[in-house]
Every structure is written in structure tokens, then in C-alpha cells.
Amino acid sequence: MKVELHLHTSRYSGCALDTPETLMRELIDSGYHAVYITEHDAVWSEIEIDELQEAFPEILIFPGVELSLGIHASMHMVVLGTTDPDYAALRYDQATALEKAQSHGNLTILAHPFRWAGGAALLDRWHIPDALEFRTSNHDASMGEKSRREAKRLGIRLVNCGDIHARQMINRFWIETHVPLSSANDIHDIIVNGLYDLCANKSKNPRGKRDNL
Ligand SMILES: [Zn+2]
Ligand SMILES: [Zn+2]
Secondary structure (H helix, E strand, O other), X not given: OEEEEEEOOOOOXXXXXXXXXXXXXXXXHOOOOXXXXXXXXXXXXXXXXXXXXXXXXXXXXXEEEEEEEOOOOOEEEEEEOOOOHHHHHHOOOHHHHHXXXXXXXXXXXEEOOOOOOOOOHHHHOOOOOOEEEOOEOOEOHHHHHHHHHHHHHHOOEEEOOOOEOOHHHOOOXXXXXXXXXXXXXXXHHHHHOOOOEEEEOHHHOOOHHHOOO
């Protein structure tokens, strides 16, 4: 299964350029089997997810959120598998957000930890998520290397994500797994147990040659 773990749409992310419908169509055409919608500090409701799923039965559509954490919102944490609107109120509160995710079986990924100064401060406070982003459209090869070292130090996983904000960002970075995803939280055990591969499309990434996936 080709899976996107990190995607924004124009419905709730002001920085995203394309509608959910445009993005789902492009993901299907690019061979994706599943996608998590992770807007900035906004959670899709179950009804919204169901409506989009009905319109696009060719791809599994799961909910999530990307929380802005830290005083300057320089830390972003993706929480997968939830439609709980209470998450949106937990921005800036990393300890509570992590605790809540862990108690609900939601996968947590620290997004682009080395994109901005302070992006990995969560780790210094020993609030440890399940995984770090390795490569994304917003995390280049040298940032990815820093993630690799941190993940090794902490004994946690690395994932590749599109961090998609527009349809042109589809098919650059993703993960693949042989484990079927039947419900939204299935991704937790797949990632924590390492049952997936990191994937990148070299032809779409001029610096892809420097990857060591
Ligand atoms: Zn982000
Ligand atoms: Zn994002």
C-alpha cells in the first residue's frame, strides 16, 4: 500500500492551494492506496471524512491533525487517526497532546523537526513522539540526516511524508506497507513495529540522489 501520512487541503489549511477533491483525484491517479488528512490545528469531523470517502472509494481516507506546539509554534506534531476536535485546543501544549494521543492509540510524528530553529525542542524535553519525519517536501536531505541521528539516539522511527500543500507535491515522498490498513489507528502498529519502507521519487527530487533510503 502506498500511503501519504501528511496532507493539507484548502478546506482548513490557509496555506494549502488545492481542494480535497483535486488532491484525492491526483493521489488516486498517482497510485496511492491511503491518505491521512492533517490540517493545521483543525480536525475533520467523521461526517466530513465519510462524505469525501464516499465520493472517492478508490482511496482510503483517514483523519488526523497537525498541531502547532511551543511558544512560537515552531514545533509541529502530526497526530494520525483522530476526529476529536479537542486536539485543536491543545496547540502549544505538547505534553497533554502527546499523552492524549498515546491513550487513544493515535500515532504521533514530529513534523519537519529541523526545518526551523526550535522545531525539535520537544525532544529535548523528553516528550518523545512515535516517529520523526525524515524527508518531506519541507525537509531536505541535510535536515533528514539530523532526523536520522535523533531517531537513532531516541530509538524511534523515521517516516517519509509529502507534507502536501498542492497537487504538485504529490508523489515525492511517501511510505509503503504490506500490512492492510482497515481502520485509522492501524497505522500506529505499522510504524512502531517498522513494517513499512521509506519511498522517494528521485525524478521529482533534484537532490534525491543524496538520499540514502
Ligand atoms: Zn508543519
Ligand atoms: Zn504540514
